Amino acid sequence: MxxxxxxxxxxxxxxxxxxxxxxxxxxxxxxxxxxxQHVKLPGPSLREPNVYDFGTPYKHMLEDLRRKDPELYRRNGILTMLKRNVAVKLAPQxxxxxxxxxxxxxxxxxxxxxxxxxxxxxxxxxxxxxxxxxxxxxxxxxxxxxxxxxxxxxxxxxxxxxxxxxxxxxxxxxxxxxxxxxxxxxxxxxxxx
Missing domain, CATH: 3.40.50.2300 (Response regulator)
Structure with missing residues (x-):
């Protein structure tokens, strides 16, 4: 089935x-x-998450975080997670x-x-x-x-x-x-x- x-x-x-x-x-x-209400990804601190609207392409989020602090987001696994997401679908719904x-x-x-x-x-x-x-x-x-x-x-x-x-x-x-x-x-x- x-x-x-x-x-x-x-x-x-x-x-x-x-x-x-x-x-x-x-x-x-x-x-x-x-x-x-929004897509929230960890930021430099708990009080500073990265917030995106649903429908924002994962590729845009990936590029944005690479610009902001590539070392931080590589270390905490967010870049790897977003690369996986890009391969699965265009954007969060x-x-x-x-x-x-x-x-x-x-x-x-x-x-x-x-x-x-x-x-x-x-x-x-x-x-x-x-x-x-x-x-x-x-x-x-x-x-x-x-x-x-x-x-x-x-x-x-x-x-x-x-x-x-x-x-x-x-x-x-x-x-x-x-x-x-x-x-x-x-x-x-x-x-x-």
């Missing part, structure tokens, strides 16, 4: 894009989104503005507050298709190492979903087995389009 996936995180484009890149390489039909363009079978989030936002957004939509969508939260810390682990776990989860003809019938068992195997707790909800 060929499912359509969305990877969603807050605003920094690390966790969702890591999963997007990995799933795309494996041939999955996948998109990625952020839910914040905001869930609230772009996800209505189509329907997904599975939406995977990487933090509980994003899960809550996505579930609320789906519940507030007009349900005209009555097509189910599975929303799963896989909690992943926001750093490069955890994003890589989270990407592999997201791939494993999506492969298990893909291997089932009717995910609605097996989701409870699939979640329990995944949690046991990976020692990670999942939240999930079923919404409709």
């Amino acid at each position: 060929k499912l359509r996936y969305a990877m969603v995180c807050s605003s920094n484009q690390n966790r969702s894009m890591e999963a997007h890149a990995l799933l795309k390489r494996e041939g999955f039909d996948v998109s990625s989104y952020g839910t914040g 905001r869930w609230q503005e772009n996800a209505a363009d189509g329907t997904f079978d599975v939406v995977l989030t990487f933090e509980e507050k994003v899960f809550d936002m996505v579930v609320e957004d789906l519940h507030n939509r007009n349900h005209v298709l009555f097509k189910p969508v599975l929303v799963i939260n896989l909690e992943v810390k926001d750093n490069h190492e955890e994003a890589a682990i989270g990407g592999r776990l997201a791939l494993q989860l999506c492969q298990e979903l893909e291997g089932n003809e009717n995910w609605e019938d097996v989701i409870d068992d699939l979640v329990i087995n995944f949690e046991r195997q990976n020692n990670r707790k999942l939240l999930y909800s079923i919404s409709f389009y």
Whole structure:
């Protein structure tokens, strides 16, 4: 069964894009989104993040940070992350503005507050298709190492979903087995389009 996936995180484009890149390489039909007001990347201090509008090309962000302080952004991994993102898609997209363009079978989030936002957004939509969508939260810390682990776990989860003809019938068992195997707790909800 060929499912359509969305990877969603807050605003920094690390966790969702890591999963997007990995799933795309494996041939999955996948998109990625952020839910914040802007794309925020680490800056010289916590109080000075680099802030971009959604839709700003990753290539522009990469060039901007190379101009500002190439050594800092190379050292903290942001340049490497942006190079990966450039290879995956043109620019970051905001869930609230772009996800209505189509329907997904599975939406995977990487933090509980994003899960809550996505579930609320789906519940507030007009349900005209009555097509189910599975929303799963896989909690992943926001750093490069955890994003890589989270990407592999997201791939494993999506492969298990893909291997089932009717995910609605097996989701409870699939979640329990995944949690046991990976020692990670999942939240999930079923919404409709």
